[in-house]
Amino acid sequence: GQQLNQSPQSMFIQEGEDVSMNCTSSSIFNTWLWYKQDPGEGPVLLIALYKAGELTSNGRLTAQFGITRKDSFLNISASIPSDVGIYFCAGQRGAQKLVFGQGTRLTINP
Amino acid sequence: GAVVSQHPSWVICKSGTSVKIECRSLDFQATTMFWYRQFPKQSLMLMATSNEGSKATYEQGVEKDKFLINHASLTLSTLTVTSAHPEDSSFYICSARSPGRTGTTYGYTFGSGTRLTVV
Numbered sequence: 001g002q003q004l005n006q007s008p009q010s011m012f013i014q015e016g017e018d019v020s021m022n023c024t025s026s027s028i029f030n031t032w033l034w035y036k037q038d039p040g041e042g043p044v045l046l047i048a049l050y051k052a053g054e055l056t057s058n059g060r061l062t063a064q065f066g067i068t069r070k071d072s073f074l075n076i077s078a079s080i081p082s083d084v085g086i087y088f089c090a091g092q093r094g095a096q097k098l099v100f101g102q103g104t105r106l107t108i109n110p
Numbered sequence: 111g112a113v114v115s116q117h118p119s120w121v122i123c124k125s126g127t128s129v130k131i132e133c134r135s136l137d138f139q140a141t142t143m144f145w146y147r148q149f150p151k152q153s154l155m156l157m158a159t160s161n162e163g164s165k166a167t168y169e170q171g172v173e174k175d176k177f178l179i180n181h182a183s184l185t186l187s188t189l190t191v192t193s194a195h196p197e198d199s200s201f202y203i204c205s206a207r208s209p210g211r212t213g214t215t216y217g218y219t220f221g222s223g224t225r226l227t228v229v
Contacts, residue, residue, distance in 0.1 A: 003153065033218065042116070042203045042220035043154070088153065090218075097144065098205075098218060100153045 006089050006101025014109050015079060021087060021104045022073040029091035032065050032072040033098070037086045046087075047074070076106075084108050112138050112208035116221025123194055123228055131189045131224045133204030139184035140206035144218075145177070148201045160187040194228040201225050 004023045013019060023032070031050055035043035047058050049065035049072060056063055063074045072091075076083055089101040113136040123129050133143055141162045146154040158179050159167045166179035176198075178190040187206075191198055202224045208217040 035220075040201075040223065040225065042114075042205075042223045045217070045219070048217070097156055097159060102153045105151075 004089055004091055004099055004101040006104055008104060009102065010105040010107070012107045012109065013079060015081060017079055019076040019079055019083070019106060020073060021089075022071060023089035023091070023101045024071040025091055025099075026070070027091075027093075028069040029093055029099075030069070031092040032063070033090040033092070034061075034063050034072070034074045035088045035090065037088060037103075039085075043088055079106075079108055081108055081110060112206070112217060112219040114140075114204065114206045114219045114221045116204050116224055118224060119222060120225040121227070123226070125195055125228055126193055128190055128192045129194055129226060131191075131202055131204070131226075133187045133189070133206065133221050135185045135206045135208070135219075138206075138208050140187075140208065141184060142207040143181060143187040144205040144207075145179060145187075145189050146203045146205065148203060148223075154203060157189075162187075191226065194226070196228045199226055199228045 004025050006023045033048050034046045037043045047056050047063040052069045053067050054065040060077045086103045086105050088103050090098040092098050115134045117132045143160040145157045147157050148154050156169050157172045160179045160181040162181045162184050168174045181187040204221040205218050208219050
């Protein structure tokens with residue numbers, strides 16, 4: 001099925017560094033969601049974005065809903081070991097099903 | 111906040127047997143639930159949309175007779191993998207559509223997943 005283009009696919013960083021990942025689509029979405037998945041667990045919602053241009057923070061995490069409604073980015077500042085995991089973006093139009101990105105696997109070297 | 115409980119968290123079954131996975135919304139009513147399948151190092155693949163009181167809607171390529179979905183109440187949806195085979199081994203995750211930030215938005219809360227191994 002349709003997927004969003006999420007990049008990068010993987011990141012290897014040092015603890016304390018900032019992280020940036022993004023998702024793009026050829027179609028417009030009304031809602032952008034960012035999830036984190038730990039091994040053997042289901043995804044957990046990090047940030048939800050509902051309006052074009054919206055910039056929302058959740059602790060060290062900041063996400064923005066692109067003005068064209070076709071993209072979104074997630075930034076993590078001052079990474080810590082517990083940030084390790086897979087991050088997924090998801091887009092939605094109205095009440096339709098979610099469309100997921102391929103995921104960004106984050107690895108942090110202490 | 112919205113909580114979704116999925117059970118069991120892992121199961122091992124013999125080839126040819128059936129396995130039932132439960133997905134419950136604990137503190138909200140979910141008229142719509144979703145079932146996903148996830149292979150290692152891959153994204154979530156939607157299998158079907160489960161609607162309370164009606165038949166589930168399956169995605170293209172998903173065998174509805176093999177993956178039986180029942181959404182008999184506003185808080186419970188079940189996925190039964192019938193006549194399981196080793197290739198059905200995967201991580202199955204449910205999600206429930208929960209009340210969102212406003213009356214016109216929805217939240218999607220995921221269960222913790224079920225690791226199915228068919229031997």
